[in-house]
Each structure stands twice: as structure tokens, then as C-alpha cells.
Amino acid sequence: MSEFYDLLERNPVAMSNLNLRPLTLFAPTNQAFQKYTGTAHVQYHMSTTATTLEHLGKVITSDFDGNPPLYITKRRKNNQDYIWVNNALVIRSRSNVQMQNQQGKKQVLHVIDDVLTPLTITQSSSLDVFNPDAFQFLTHADSLDIGGHRIRSYRQKVISNKKESVYQANGWHTFFIPVEEGFKPHPRPDMIDKKVIDGHIISDKVVFTASAPTEEPFETLAFDDNIKVTISFFTQGEGKTLKTYVKSNTVVGDSKHSTGVVMAEIVRANIPVRNGIIHLIHRPLMIVDTTVMQFLEEKEDGPLFRFYETIMDFGGEFMQKVNSMKDVTLFAPSNEAWNDPNLLNIIRNKEKMKEILNLHIVRDRLNTERMRQTNPNVITQFPTLAYRKNLYFNVLSSRQGNHTITVEGGGVNATLIQADIAQTNGYVHIIDRVLGVPYSTVLDKLKTDPMLNSSFLMGLHSGFNSQLNDTTRRFTYFVPRDWAWQQTEIEFPSTHKKLFMPEFSYHARAVLERHLVIADKVFTMADLRSMGPDYIVLPTARDSLQVKVKEEEKHTTSDPDRAGYSIYWNHRNIHIFRPDVECTNGIIHVIDHPFLIESDVQVTGGISHLKSTESILIASTLMAFIAKLFV
Structure with a gap:
């Protein structure tokens, strides 16, 4: 904290307070100063009352000109308690240091991770206003140090709608004020009415960006019987590219106020005033007046x-x-x-x-x-x-x-x-991802897809799935969705039950092998359809799969270009629910019925076996294995 101590030594009022008065001192770390680009005001970091963390209320009065408040936020997350003073996090392990000065006055030190920034006037201004409320901020914004932003248009809207009182209200509130650039294009200004102004205010809560809970909706003043508008915070990016946004969500609208979300970037955050905190935003909330294309072009x-x-x-x-x-x-x-x-x-x-x-x-x-x-x-x-x-x-x-x-x-x-x-x-x-650019193997896709749980579990218990992570092979996998297995349970209850029992895992594996095509390329449904109008034979992990591919009209649309597919197998027409699910090592076609017949799993004399052709396959495999032993 040497940088903060240097500032203390150069400030005679602050040093006098240290020597003579009780104090609470919020001291930023050296790292906090390294990332800070403004002018630090030492007296805004001290209060002339000594207060430990346990006794901090919602507000503590600073010793800066006009005695503006410092706002305290306490939140519990991930089973830990956090405290912020304005936008700075209190480092609890280095705080609550209590001592007495030479006058016997109690003093308390809290270490924080950011420099506290009060609202000040510009150097060229002769304005004599200290600790303004939100309406005084609107009135004198041109003389205040707010990064060159202008808010005249919004101030005029507040006055013309006679909403001055909500910005003068006692208490501690959060105000969102759109800057001048956000009033384009016309007729956006004409859409700002009393309800829209109310939708820019969170009443009785002071929300700084560092302590704001992500995606937690706060009710605004525009939340009543007729209309319901909330505001929430979120961030994007990291480091120097980190940006904080707010969004209004008109949950219940009316003829003048559309339902839906309007998003705005905070261009100047955490401006403290006497009755709360102000965030300047790049455009008004609640107003839906741009097309999808204009939204993309906007910023x-x-x-x-x-x-x-x-x-x-x-x-x-x-x-x-x-x-x-x-x-x-x-x-x-x-x-x-x-x-x-x-x-x-x-x-x-x-x-x-x-x-x-x-x-x-x-x-x-x-x-x-x-x-x-x-x-x-x-x-x-x-x-x-x-x-x-x-x-x-x-x-x-x-x-x-x-x-x-x-x-x-x-x-x-x-x-x-x-x-x-x-x-x-x-x-x-x-x-959070670009669609159509696969990043999962066939196995990873099975693991994570919510409609393929049954096929994944069957393959897991039978040892079938392990091969599906091999990136040197190309798989075309016809995967029954969960709904398909549910229908099979109705149609073949006994067979379905056995397929999901551990003692019948070999049969489950054999059934799944019928669904897995392994070749030097993958086969989209269009590829399969182009291979001929009659039956085609595909090499599977088991032996081969003989199917006929047909195009059909989907029930979800009447557009003829949206033709779907079905597969004709073993006298059954099976709809392809989701064709062409691409993976890094293959492709999945989600189907509405497994390639399964009731006799696939039989039990005779207490011994389970497959139908006769599969028994021959097992016997051949055993014979080949025994022959190798005698080579």
C-alpha cells in the first residue's frame, strides 16, 4: 500500500485526520493503482468514524468535499461472504485492522482492490456543487467529469415528462441514463415516455458493476399491474476487452411497450451521487425500434x-x-x-x-x-x-x-x-458456439445430447462405446433417440427389458453394431439417397446393413425444399428424426425406431442367445480363436 501512503503524506487534511480523529480508512493496494488511470482523492477513502466490517451498514459517510456517501454491498456467493465499498472489493484477510492514534482515537483499516472514484467537476468549470443528487447530476452534467459524455436529450425527456421527482427521491437507487449518441435514429426520442423513464430506475437498491449478480433481474419502477420491466447485468470478454452490459426485459408490455429484451452497453459505470449510483449507457432501454440487421450494425x-x-x-x-x-x-x-x-x-x-x-x-x-x-x-x-x-x-x-x-x-x-x-x-x-462446426467426437456427442441417453447407456454398459472416440476412423451411426426406445418398450417389452440388463450386454452390443457403419468416409442422408432408389448394402461393425432410403415431406413445414428422409429396413419404414449430425470423426442420424426385431434377444433353457445367424457368427469367432491357439 505504499502508493496510497505516499498520497496520504502529501495531503495535510488527511494527515491531520490520522493524527487527531477516529477513522475508517479504505486503502487500495499498489496493484489497484497500477490499473487506475484517474486522479486519486485520498479523503474519499476515509470516514471520520471508526467502523469494523461487522458494523458496516449500507452507507458510510466519506470525508471528501460535501461528504458524499460510500456505498456498502454485502453478498454471499459460493458459501463465502463478500463486501464491496462502492466498486472495490474488501480484502477481508487484510482488513479489520484496529488501532489507536496518539490521541487515543480508534481507527480501522480495510484494504480494497480498487481506487474509489468520487464525482467531481471538470477543471474548466466554476460550478459550486458538491455531492449532487441524481437530478442535480442531470442538470449540471456538462460541468461534471464524466468522460465527455453528454446527456441533454435524456434530461429534456425527464423534464418534459415531469419525472424530476424520481431523480430527486431520498434513499439509495440505481439510475441508468442513456448518452446523447443513443438518441439516434429518429423517432427513438419520441418513444421515451414516463414508463420508459421508470424502466431506467432500480428503486431502493444500489448496484455497482463489480458486485452486480450476473443475470439476476431487478424490478424497476416500471413494474406494476399493467407493465412489468426488469433490469439485469452481464459481462462479455475478459481483461482489456471486458465490457459490462445491462438489459431491460419487458416481461409484460402493452400497446406502446413491446415485450422482449433491449440491451445496452455501460459506457461510464459507477458514478456515485447522494441518492444512489448512476450508470451511463449507450442507448435507451425498453425501446424496440431496430431491425435484426440494424442491431448487428449498431456498435x-x-x-x-x-x-x-x-x-x-x-x-x-x-x-x-x-x-x-x-x-x-x-x-x-x-x-x-x-x-x-x-x-x-x-x-x-x-x-x-x-x-x-x-x-x-x-x-x-x-x-x-x-x-x-x-x-x-x-x-x-x-x-x-x-x-x-x-x-x-x-x-x-x-x-x-x-x-x-x-x-x-x-x-x-x-x-x-x-x-x-x-x-x-x-x-x-x-x-456460445458457432453452429455447424463440429467439435465433438461421436462418443462425446452421445454423452452430451439430451435425446440420446438410452443409446449412450446401452453402449456404455455393453462396452460398445469405447470405439466411438477413435479419430482415425469414420463412423456413420444410426442412433435411436430416447423416444424410439420408449416406443420399443411398448412394442417389445421383454426384448427391451433384456437389452438394458447387464447380463444381456452382449445382445445389446450386437444390436448396436447393426446401427454402426464403418467405412473410409461418412454417409450423409443425401449420399445414401444418391446411391440408388433400391436397397443398398452398408458395411457395419457387425456384418452389413441392407436399407432403402426414401425422401419424405416433413410435417413441420409445407416447403418442398425441406424434404426429410426415412429408411426402409426389415419391412419397417423408419423416420430420420435428425439427419446429418456432424461430428469430428463421423456423422450421426437420429432415428425414430431401432433396427430391432423381437427375436433379437431370446432366452432358452436359461441361456440367452441371439437368433441362429448370430449364433453361427459367435461359433465362427470361437473356432477362429481356438485355431490360433494351435498355430
């Missing part, structure tokens, strides 16, 4: 700038296509998603990249509420702009009642990390 260093750059590099016509749609949902990979090393080779292939971009678009308005409503027990699917490729959605619910939604496309499972960002022509959902 050149925003949360989706790498996706936008990719679109402009590989698919300019893709953007025009999106902009022409009246109803569109975009699943946009985050900036971090583009760091995936699997993209390095694919990103050079322009045609492949165009297909990948198309995989991220659904020609429909699809928000999470609709996903949950259409997905109570099964995975739902929607067609994309990529030829014959769908997106598949799964809603995972925790015991705490939280919902996580995953989307799969082209073999990639991604999580919606920012959902329901509302636009005039649809929605944007930010996801």
Missing part, C-alpha cells in the same frame, strides 16, 4: 461484432436476405465463440461458411417463451435457411426453477447465453 465493438464481420466477409447477400424478412430469428454466436480452433480451416471455405451462416437463421419469430411452450417433454425443431437443416431445441430445468435452453444445429450443441433481444422484425439470441 462496431459490440457483443456481436465478430459475427457481423464474418457475415460481411462471406455473406453480404445473407445480410440482405435477413433484412428482407418480416419474421426472423437470428442465433448469433458471441465474440468468444469465434475463438474455437475448429473454425480455422472451415472459415477459409466460402461456400461452407455461407451454409453455416444460413444455419443460424429461422424464418419465424421465436422467443424463449414459445420454445418452452412447444417443448414440455420433447425436443422441438424449426427449419433454417440452410438446405434441409433444422435447429433442435431443448429446455433444461433446474431444481431452483431456472431454465437453460440449448439449440443444436449441424452437430453442435450451443447454449442461449443472452436470449429474447427484441427487434422490430423478430428476435436475436446470443449463443
